[in-house]
Amino acid sequence: EVQLLESGGGLVQPGGSLRLSCAASGFTFSRHAMSWVRLAPGKGLEWVSSISGSGGSRYYADSVKGRLTISRDNSKNTLYLQINTLRAEDTAVYYCAKEIGEDIVLMGLFDYWGQGTLVTVSS
Amino acid sequence: QSALTQPASVSGSPGQSITISCTGTSSDVGVYNYVSWYQQRPGQAPKLMIYEVRNRPSGVPDRFSGSKSGNTASLTISGLRAEDEGDYYCNSYTSSSTVIFGGGTKLTVL
Numbered sequence: 001e002v003q004l005l006e007s008g009g010g011l012v013q014p015g016g017s018l019r020l021s022c023a024a025s026g027f028t029f030s031r032h033a034m035s036w037v038r039l040a041p042g043k044g045l046e047w048v049s050s051i052s053g054s055g056g057s058r059y060y061a062d063s064v065k066g067r068l069t070i071s072r073d074n075s076k077n078t079l080y081l082q083i084n085t086l087r088a089e090d091t092a093v094y095y096c097a098k099e100i101g102e103d104i105v106l107m108g109l110f111d112y113w114g115q116g117t118l119v120t121v122s123s
Numbered sequence: 124q125s126a127l128t129q130p131a132s133v134s135g136s137p138g139q140s141i142t143i144s145c146t147g148t149s150s151d152v153g154v155y156n157y158v159s160w161y162q163q164r165p166g167q168a169p170k171l172m173i174y175e176v177r178n179r180p181s182g183v184p185d186r187f188s189g190s191k192s193g194n195t196a197s198l199t200i201s202g203l204r205a206e207d208e209g210d211y212y213c214n215s216y217t218s219s220s221t222v223i224f225g226g227g228t229k230l231t232v233l
Contacts, residue, residue: 035222037169037224039163044126044210044212044224044225044226044227045161045163045169045212045214045224045227046224047214047221047222047223047224050222059220059221060221061221062221095168095169097169100171100174106216106220106222107157107216108157108159108214108215108216108222109157109159109171109174109175110159110161110169110171111171111174111180112171113168113169113170114168115167115168116168
């Protein structure tokens, strides 16, 4: 059974940093691209970033480029998202999501999602 | 890049059919078949309902179907049931090697 479990969210002051983690199980982690998608209060889903199975290719939304770094450790079956210089508009539930196909760099077809971790940016 | 355009809300009675549209551009929906649809209920994670325009993952009822014409993709739900209520999002791969979501549509079953 595929499972994705996010952690690392919390209350952070503006300008602070946070690292989110997503522990994966139930599939061959290294063969699937992984992504982060967020849901801000009162808004819709927003794609944030994706990384290929090998970690060699990374993609970012323009709205977060330069402040976020996606990475993965295939030996630990874990996906990460480092968020720097946090802003109020980064407040959201952050989901990790698995790409449906194997050995695909990015298509945006997400067949499994975690339950999300809440990031609140406030002083 | 602006979000794909979806109606803010749709509604229907049990047993009826509804269609949710998702309009993009020639840089995303119009040029790629990497369009998918997700259902999200309050407090829950999104669930994949349709991928690659018209394919259903196992376990998704065949009441759910997808299609595309030009820059617009559509999700049709036939034989509406109360459990279909929730928010529905489309997304698409783009020519900039990014992914874009629609603004979401709230489905109400009357």
